[in-house]
Amino acid sequence: MPREDYQQQLIDLRENVLYMSEVVMERLRMGLDALEQKDTDLAWEVIDGDEEVNQLYLDLEQECIDLLALQQPVASDLRMVAASFKIITDLERIGDLATNLGEYTLEANHDVFPEVDIQELGTLTLDMIEDSMAAYADENTEGCYGIAERDDELDARCERASEIVVRDLIETELENNTEEEVEQLLQDVSRLLLTVRDLERIGDHAVNIAARTLYMVENDDELIY
Template identity: 35%
Template sequence: MDSRKGFHQSLEELQREILKMGVLVEEAIYLGVKSLANLDVQMAQNVIDGDRKINDLMVDVESACLRLLALQQPMASDLRVIGTAMKIVTDLERIGDHAVDIAKTTLRLSGDKLLKPLVDTPRMADLAKEMLRDALNAYVSHDVTVAEQLAKKDDVVDGLYKHIFNELQGMMEENSAHVKQGIMLLIVCQHLERIADHATNIGEWVIYMVSGDRKDLNV
């Protein structure tokens, strides 16, 4: 097999593994927030247990990237592709960690009753998942425009966080018995905000991969 052809096949395999990891991470976000909304302890535990598979995929992709660097002679553009792959799986792994932390909140609230049904928190999660899908689609299609549009969606996520913060702050000020759970729910929203930031980071790496330029979308 031509070495160059084999190299590109290896890059395509990397892409498939990254997308597989992305599917698992998106599912973890969904199930983590759903477990919290329903206070479903078993669902939360499944998210926690499933994190090992996400971590294993990250290690696999990183190892494959290092092998390509060691055994091939990649050009500058290829180096950006390999470097971007390593950065993306790091962001995906951290998103998975945030989903696990949300699931752990479900375990901590086991036996309690939510202060109110979760409405805006799942909206934050949906937006964060949408951003992640957009970022990975931009990665696959090398679409800088889609990557750049992540900044606007990140602003919407930030706006939802501020709204939830104000709402929970009011509930805690009104009744001190709500403080413990209110703080825990705020931390969950902070995790979702960070997930959106990581999705934006992936967009930044896509821009770098395609153009060679570094652009900060979190401004």
Template identity: 60%
Template sequence: MSRESYQQQLDELRANVVDMGELVVERLEAALTALQTVDLETAQSIIDGDDEINELYLGLEADCIDLFALQQPVATDLRFIAASFKIITDLERVGDLATNLAAYAQSADQRLGLDIDVDTIGREATEMVERSIDAYEREDIEACRAIAADDDELDALCQRASETVARDLIEREADSDDGWGVEQLLDDVSRLLLTVRDLERVGDHAVNIAARTLYMVETDSELIY
């Protein structure tokens, strides 16, 4: 195979990984909207569409394996293909988390009256994924480090939200003598805590993408954990 053809394969791999990232971000944004508005139709479409993301993942995984096996890449190309291989795994898992959020939307009868800002947490997590994909596409090492730093802020938001949910549960349970009401509240609280946990994991996957990009460009493993 000519060098020109080989380079074209590498370019196509990068473009396809970016396309997968854009689709995952689109699904994540839709899932957050469905969760906030209890849009059952949108939630179901996200759940039904998870197979598409899985198929994209498997196709790109096969492309990476073919490049490893047939081209025997070294140095920069090897790091690029290996990073892409790891990044599509993180993207597939973000797609799974978007499906989780859609499922939570389906199980919610109405928007909850608890004092937490899921929308802000969701936007922060989604923007981190968007920026990580952009950093991969442009090989932007400064953006990679900024994403990792911003994860601390997201973690803090999630921690405060979880504490608020737990405090609200205690207060409402103390004021309630309705067993059924408490049981429903527990269901709602459980769903909210799972939502916050999953959004925190979205941020973690964004950091993973940034970490692999940084290593790809500079063989710097400081963000890999």
């Protein structure tokens, strides 16, 4: 294959990875909106849309395999293909976690623990994904370090949110409630804790994307863990 076609394949791969990230981020926004608005129609749209994300992943996986097998890239090109393959894996998992938000929406009956701001946590994770993908697109290594630092803030906020939920549960006078009310409360608590955990995991995937970008650009594995 002519060299110019090979270079175009690399360009197309990067653009397709960025497109997948846009789809995944939109799914996450929709999942957060569904959860906030208790919009079951939107929740089902997020759940049903996971198939599109999975197909994008499979298509891009094949692109990476074809480049590796047919072109045998070396040095920076090899790192770019390898990093892109790892990044689409993180994006696919973020898509799965966005689907979880749709499923939590279907299970939610009423608001619990309003002092836990899920939307604020969601905004932080979205910003981290957006910035990590911008770093990938622009080969901005300084941005990679910033995302890793922001993950510490997200982790701390998620830990505080979980502590609020557990503390309030302990302080609740369960003996005055019916067995059905207690069961419902426990389900609500479990759902909220899972939501916080999933948002924290999305932040971890954003860091993974930044780490692979740093490796791609500078052959530096400092952020890979």
